[in-house]
Structure formats: C-alpha cells, structure tokens
Amino acid sequence: MLLSLVFCGAGSRARTYAGIAAEMPDRYAIAAAADPVPARVDIIRGHAAKTRAPAPFRAFDSADALFAAGKIGDVCVIGTQDALHRAHAIRAMELGYDLLLEKPIAPTLEDTEAVAAAARRLGRRVVVCHVLRHTPFYSEVKRILDSGELGRLVSLNALEGVQPWHQAHSFVRGHWSVAAKSSPMILAKSCHDMDILAWLVGAPHTELSSHGSLTHFTAANAPAGAPARCTDGCPVADTCRYNAALYCRPEGRRWLGMVHDRAKDATDAEILDWLRTSPWGRCVYRCDNDVVDHQVLAARFANDVTATFTMTAFDEGRHLELFGTEGWLRGGSFIKKQLGCDLLVQRHGWGQEPRRITLEEPKHGYAGHGGGDWGLMSTLHEDLTRANPAEMRTSLETSLQSHRMAFEAERSRLQSRSR
Ligand SMILES: NC(=O)c1ccc[n+]([C@@H]2O[C@H](COP(=O)([O-])OP(=O)(O)OC[C@H]3O[C@@H](n4cnc5c(N)ncnc54)[C@H](O)[C@@H]3O)[C@@H](O)[C@H]2O)c1
Numbered sequence: 306m307l308l309s310l311v312f313c314g315a316g317s318r319a320r321t322y323a324g325i326a327a328e329m330p331d332r333y334a335i336a337a338a339a340d341p342v343p344a345r346v347d348i349i350r351g352h353a354a355k356t357r358a359p360a361p362f363r364a365f366d367s368a369d370a371l372f373a374a375g376k377i378g379d380v381c382v383i384g385t386q387d388a389l390h391r392a393h394a395i396r397a398m399e400l401g402y403d404l405l406l407e408k409p410i411a412p413t414l415e416d417t418e419a420v421a422a423a424a425r426r427l428g429r430r431v432v433v434c435h436v437l438r439h440t441p442f443y444s445e446v447k448r449i450l451d452s453g454e455l456g457r458l459v460s461l462n463a464l465e466g467v468q469p470w471h472q473a474h475s476f477v478r479g480h481w482s483v484a485a486k487s488s489p490m491i492l493a494k495s496c497h498d499m500d501i502l503a504w505l506v507g508a509p510h511t512e513l514s515s516h517g518s519l520t521h522f523t524a525a526n527a528p529a530g531a532p533a534r535c536t537d538g539c540p541v542a543d544t545c546r547y548n549a550a551l552y553c554r555p556e557g558r559r560w561l562g563m564v565h566d567r568a569k570d571a572t573d574a575e576i577l578d579w580l581r582t583s584p585w586g587r588c589v590y591r592c593d594n595d596v597v598d599h600q601v602l603a604a605r606f607a608n609d610v611t612a613t614f615t616m617t618a619f620d621e622g623r624h625l626e627l628f629g630t631e632g633w634l635r636g637g638s639f640i641k642k643q644l645g646c647d648l649l650v651q652r653h654g655w656g657q658e659p660r661r662i663t664l665e666e667p668k669h670g671y672a673g674h675g676g677g678d679w680g681l682m683s684t685l686h687e688d689l690t691r692a693n694p695a696e697m698r699t700s701l702e703t704s705l706q707s708h709r710m711a712f713e714a715e716r717s718r719l720q721s722r723s724r
Contacts, residue, residue: 306690307334309358311378311402313368313393315340315349317563318407318434319384325682327352332686334358336378339365344566368393376401380689383407386480387487391416394431395423403430403689409496410704412488414712417705424701430694432685433704435500437623439680441664442636442647443501446625449634449650450505456631460611461505465498466620466638472598473547473589474560476618477522482594490596491515491718492711495616498623499707499714505627508608509706515714516721517600521618527590535588536581547589549580561585602714636662 310326312319315338326333335353338346346364353362365371368385381402383393391411394404404424410417410433424431437443450458467476476482481493491499503510528541535542535549542548551557553573561576562568564585571579580586598618605611622638636648648662688697 307357308332308380308686308689309334309336309378310380310382310405311336311371312338312340312349312382312384313371313397314383314385314389315342315345316384316386319382320345320348320352321678322382322384322405322682323349323352325679327355329682329686330356333682335362336360337363337365337371337374339368339371341366342566368396372396372400379403380405380685387412387493391420394420398423398427398429398431401429403432405432405434405685406701407434408704409488409492409711410701410708412492414709417708417712421701421705430689430697431701431704432681432688432697432699433701434681435497435699435704435707436674436677436681437497437501438504438677438699439684440675440677441680442675443504444680445648445662445664446627446634446636447505449648450627450629454632454650454652455627455629455634458506458610458627458629460628461502462613462615462626463498463502464615464617464620464624464637465495466622466624467494467616467618468621469546469618470560472618473522474563474585476596476598477589477592477594478585478587479564482592482596484596489711489715490517490616491600491602491714492708493596495600495614496707496711498614498616499710500704501625502604502612502614503703503706503710506606506608506610506612508606508610510604510606510710510713513602513604513710513713513717514721515600515602515717517597517616517718518722519595519597521598522589522592522594524590527588531588531590533588533591534581534586536577536586539588549586550577552576552580552585597718600714600718602710604710632657635659 310333312323323335326335334356336358338349340346350362381397382405383390384407385393387409394406397404410420476490481487487493530540532539552561553576558568600616602614624637624639627634632652634648634650641647646661646663649659651657651659684698
C-alpha cells in the first residue's frame with residue numbers, strides 16, 4: 306500500500322525523511338510540502354519526482370496554506386521547530402492525517418499532553434521520530450534483553466556524549482540553545498535516551514531526580530580579548546576549537562548544511578560574510594544560551610529497575626551498560642573505537658569470557674543517526690498500515706513516557722539549582 310506524505314516544514318529533518326521516502330517508491334509517494342523558504346520546498350519537490358504520486362506535487366509557503374487545502378495525503382510529516390509542533394500536529398490530525406511527528410512531541414508537558422489527547426480523541430496514529438529505537442544497535446540490545454540471556458534486568462547506566470562541536474553548533478549558537486524558545490536539553494537532545502530507557506526497562510518510572518548546569522559555554526570562560534563574533538579578529542582564532550571560520554572546512558560544511566541553504570556551493574568568502582551576522586558566527590562564550598552542557602539523572606521504575614543517565618557535551622557518542630541477574634551487556638561508541646565490536650555480553654560466573662558482537666553495517670550505512678532514520682521510515686510504513694494499532698512498534702503513548710521523564714528531570718534539576 307502506497308502512503309502519500311505531505312511535509313509541514315521542509316527543513317533539515319524533513320528533507321532527510323523526504324530523501325529516504327524517495328528511495329522507497331513502493332511504499333511512499335510525496336504529495337506536497339510547505340515552508341516559507343521556497344528553495345527548501347524545491348528540494349522536496351525533487352525527491353517527489355522520484356516517487357509515484359497520483360497527483361502533481363503541490364508547494365505551499367506556510368503550514369496554514371497547506372492545511373487550508375484540506376487533506377491531500379495520508380501522512381503529515383511535522384518537521385517544523387519544537388514550539389510549532391502542538392498547533393501543527395493538532396491541526397493536521399483534525400484534518401484526518403496520521404503523523405510522523407518530529408521529537409519532541411511539544412516543548413512543555415501541557416502541550417505534549419494536548420497533542421496526545423487530540424490523537425486519542427481523533428483516533429489518529431502518531432509515530433514520534435525517536436530514531437534510536439530503529440538502529441541496528443538498539444534493536445540488537447532489545448533482542449538480547451528479551452531473549453533472557455541477561456536474566457532479569459536489575460539496573461542500567463546510559464551515557465550520551467553530545468560532542469563539543471555539536472553542543473556549540475546546536476545548543477550554544479543554534480536552534481536549541483535557549484530553553485524558553487525551544488525546549489530544555491534533556492528534552493531537545495536526550496528525549497531519545499529517555500525513550501531508550503523507557504523502552505528497555507518496560508515499566509513507568511516511579512521516582513526520578515536530576516542535576517546539571519551550564520558550566521563551560523559562559524562569558525566567564527571567554528578567552529581574554531575574544532570579541533562577540535569570531536569574524537571580528539579574535540586573538541585566539543588559530544587555536545580555538547569553536548572558531549566559526551571552521552564552518553568553511555569540509556567537516557564544518559556538513560554542519561553548516563543544517564542551517565545554511567548553500568553550504569555545499571558557497572565560497573569561503575560567502576560563508577565568512579554570512580557568519581558576520583548569523584547566530585553561528587558568535588563566540589561560543591558570548592551567546593545567549595542557557596541550556597545545560599552536562600546533566601545526570603537517576604530513576605527507579607515500577608518493576609524496581611534502577612537507571613542512571615549522563616548527558617555531557619564533553620564526550621562523543623552513546624554508551625550503554627545493562628546489568629541482569631544472569632549477565633551483563635556493554636556497548637556503544639567507546640567500545641566500538643577501542644575494541645572494534647559493537648557489544649560485549651557476558652554471563653556471570655567464574656571463567657566466563659565476554660561474547661563480542663559485531664553488527665552488520667546497515668544497508669544504507671550508519672549515516673542518519675546510526676541507520677535510525679532509515680529504520681524509522683521502514684517502521685513508519687509498517688506501523689501505519691498494520692491492522693491493529695496496538696501492535697505499533699512505536700506509538701505516541703509509548704513516547705509520552707519518555708517525555709514525562711524528561712519534564713520531571715528538568716523540574717528536579719531546576720529545584721536542585723534553586724536550593
Ligand atoms: N529526530 C531527531 O533526531 C532530530 C534531530 C534534529 C532535530 N529534530 C527536531 O526536528 C524538528 C525540525 O528540526 P530541523 O533541524 O529540521 O529544523 P529546521 O529549522 O531546519 O526546519 C524547520 C523548518 O520549518 C520551516 N517553518 C517555519 N515556520 C513554518 C510554518 N509556519 N510553516 C511551514 N514551515 C515553517 C522553516 O523555514 C524550516 O525550514 C525540530 O522539532 C527538532 O527539535 C529531531
């Protein structure tokens with residue numbers, strides 16, 4: 306069955322999903338896209354041309370214009386920024402669309418519950434883009450856990466290393482740097498990790514506490530004489546790892562592509578000129594950012610499992626440790642780099658050696674959240690076409706639990722800061 310997609314927002318994430326949908330023409334057609342930036346809609350139009358849409362592609366300059374056209378597809382992809390999710394998601398569901406909804410569901414608990422209530426009232430299926438579940442890595446972890454090899458899960462530790470440049474790009478200079486304009490870090494970045502915790506533990510949390518703060522990316526740490534913008538003659542430009550001029554380098558251009566429409570083709574001079582006025586040209590120690598660069602969380606769940614989670618700007622990649630009554634599992638980017646395998650699993654007892662598991666590289670590589678973007682688009686089709694919605698691999702109800710954990714963690718963190 307062919308599902309036709311309409312895109313509400315044609316930004317970085319939406320274009321990724323459109324590109325993947327175009328590679329699955331037996332499952333998806335692309336019917337329309339809406340965005341105030343015409344060049345972004347044109348990229349989705351290009352992907353649409355590779356699909357077998359029953360009607361010509363339609364372009365709109367806003368979500369309002371798209372919704373005014375009525376229901377012109379099966380699934381609405383909500384790819385606008387966090388603060389717009391509630392209005393766009395509910396409007397789309399009222400028109401009759403099922404949703405592929407970018408995370409977070411919404412930036413506040415009240416808005417999140419409102420989206421969930423609308424989905425229940427209208428009987429719509431909503432897949433939230435918690436891409437990690439769909440990676441080969443976490444799928445294998447879940448399979449091992451469900452197989453009983455570790456016995457009963459008793460406790461787990463998880464770590465997310467955001468990586469210093471990523472932190473600076475997205476959470477110091479970028480879209481998610483001010484909590485009131487987007488959402489707190491634990492929701493914006495770590496709701497993926499909350500989702501994984503909730504999914505692996507398989508029970509709601511009963512207690513949760515959290516601590517964290519913004520420690521490094523503050524004015525107090527600015528090098529002497531550093532101006533407000535890297536383009537204004539910074540005395541440490543040659544040694545600063547956050548120098549915005551690094552956006553001209555090939556690795557920098559990959560990041561720039563998420564926020565600059567001509568990142569691939571622009572000359573260095575054009576990029577440097579853009580950095581003179583853009584948020585991404587600001588000194589990372591002189592921004593208006595307030596989201597944390599490190600946070601920890603400790604939780605107890607209804608099945609007595611305990612879990613800890615650390616988010617830090619100052620590591621790269623995710624790491625996971627599961628401890629069960631019969632054995633343990635460790636895996637993630639550190640083990641991959643040091644040992645070359647993805648997971649280690651060992652049963653308790655004298656003389657036991659860890660079993661090394663190396664996963665087959667996903668067909669489309671690890672690009673796109675470790676293969677999760679491709680996995681999500683495959684699951685989306687299965688979930689929206691399966692007869693029984695209760696059997697969906699990922700539903701709005703399941704995603705709600707991770708959001709509740711994130712909101713509670715943020716409340717706990719703020720309370721602990723005010724003591
Ligand atoms: N699943 C993930 O891992 C992941 C990763 C990054 C971001 N996100 C989330 O995805 C969402 C989009 O992020 P992004 O990086 O693609 O942002 P983006 O800024 O690139 O895309 C948002 C787009 O919405 C458009 N827009 C603004 N107002 C609009 C309106 N009224 N109608 C239609 N379009 C409008 C903007 O022009 C822009 O092109 C955010 O909620 C973000 O938190 C998810």
